[in-house]
Amino acid sequence: MKPVFVSFFTLLVLVFTVAAKEPSKGLTCDQEKTLVAPCVDxxxxxxxxxxxxxCEGLKKIIESSPTKKEKKAACKCLKEAASQVPNLDKDRANNLCKTCKITVDFLFSKNFECEK
Structure with missing residues (x-):
């Protein structure tokens, strides 16, 4: 089940547009994975x-990562997790915010890099 959590994190990493090993504001990487676990199916x-x-978990992660440093940390956490999820549909991952009706101020792509 852990690999499934990882795939959703990749999507969130794309949403945040940055990455680092540090936890986001008040959330650890494990907490972020738990919040997106319901997205795996x-x-x-x-x-x-x-x-x-x-959708509620995704929104909480986004709200808990207001700074660039926090966004990088969340991005890296989720991207690493997503890389371990078999059968992850990248189109669904890339459109998850839209599907959940969560507005973000930036666009992301399959080739998104967390460090930028």
């Missing part, structure tokens, strides 16, 4: 829509 095409806890 949607991101691996086991369900057609993300669960409410998935």
């Amino acid at each position: 949607f991101l691996t095409k086991k369900t057609d829509t993300p669960a409410t806890p998935c």
